[in-house]
Amino acid sequence: MSLLMILLISFPVRVAVIGDRTGSPDDVEFEIAVNAIIEMSPDIVLSVGDFVEGNGDVDTAVEDWENVLPVLERLTDAFPFVYTPGNNDIWHDATAEYWRKYTGTEPSRIEEFLGITFVVWDSSIGNLL
Numbered sequence: 001m002s003l004l005m006i007l008l009i010s011f012p013v014r015v016a017v018i019g020d021r022t023g024s025p026d027d028v029e030f031e032i033a034v035n036a037i038i039e040m041s042p043d044i045v046l047s048v049g050d051f052v053e054g055n056g057d058v059d060t061a062v063e064d065w066e067n068v069l070p071v072l073e074r075l076t077d078a079f080p081f082v083y084t085p086g087n088n089d090i091w092h093d094a095t096a097e098y099w100r101k102y103t104g105t106e107p108s109r110i111e112e113f114l115g116i117t118f119v120v121w122d123s124s125i126g127n128l129l
Contacts, residue, residue, distance in 0.1 A: 049086025
């Protein structure tokens with residue numbers, strides 16, 4: 001066994017997963033989830049997307065991003081954060097631009113944190129790596 005493997009086994013990376021606040025979002029419950037993650041103090045936070053309600057209304061997407069970002073910033077300011085888009089986040093060229101604006105990331109990309117490679121692929125409107 002290599003020294004790297006021994007070290008990885010000795011010091012596991014703790015990953016918190018958060019996402020999908022759609023379907024009549026309850027911001028109180030979402031805030032509780034964020035507080036729990038902060039209490040956990042993970043090494044990385046991985047989102048699974050669907051932070052905006054969407055439903056085909058571009059204006060609703062902007063409102064949702066502006067509501068959820070202050071809560072998410074409590075995580076993104078404290079931990080490495082991997083944004084992954086969901087089908088409610090991107091469904092139109094305009095919402096893909098909102099994704100870029102509000103997350104500062106491309107919808108499809110490869111990121112590495114703490115030796116872990118994350119392949120993020122948005123298949124909502126045909127964006128490929």
